[in-house]
Amino acid sequence: MKPGRRIRVTTVVFAGPGVDAGATHTLLGPYARDRGWDVHRERFTDEPSRGPLRTRPQFNTACRRAGSGFVDGVLTTDRGAMPSTDEAYEAYLRWLHRHYAFIAFLQAGLRGPPWTAR
Template structure:
């Protein structure tokens, strides 16, 4: 099973992520700039990495996001996110002003640990960087601007 298909227990942090993302993307759009994102994939193989990055590119195009020409990935088993060279490089790339945000398949590509996830979100937001995920159902990309996607950890009914 792919790491981004791992279920995530509802912890309310999806609201925090979306709020951060909307604050940043709305400010970028108000300034007349196009939102630019760096693609990030956590994959178990090179084939999976290429497929994930292609899916991210398709989503970015449909959402009207500008995808950076540099992509980032980590392959193999997932060490803690702070130790992943690909994710750290994506964060550094965005901090240096080459992207406004990081676009990944789903939250489990970052972490399923709520404490770590909150630290990642806070760190990114403090550096004016957002984290975005693809919608669960890509068959309908009608309104897929950042903040409008279906959360990967929807609250249970």
């Protein structure tokens, strides 16, 4: 990246049981800004899929945006927002690396993940 250019990220949330997707996207915004990143206006939310394939179509779209240069990275809460197999996860990381993009995770506080219902 060009020195001095601000990093742009998009947020991805997996809205599993007990997760407030809107609040989670809101939580990711200040986290990104604290790191000096700009949050892109487009955000992505996946819901649990039914059936044998646990796809994350919104995550796929976010990665395509990063690989195409619309954003520099994907910010999400944890590994659960990504494909379930380690092989698929590694393939995404390698693909993003080849396209000069990244995935970042929210660092949860000591009291546990703030994005789940308590």
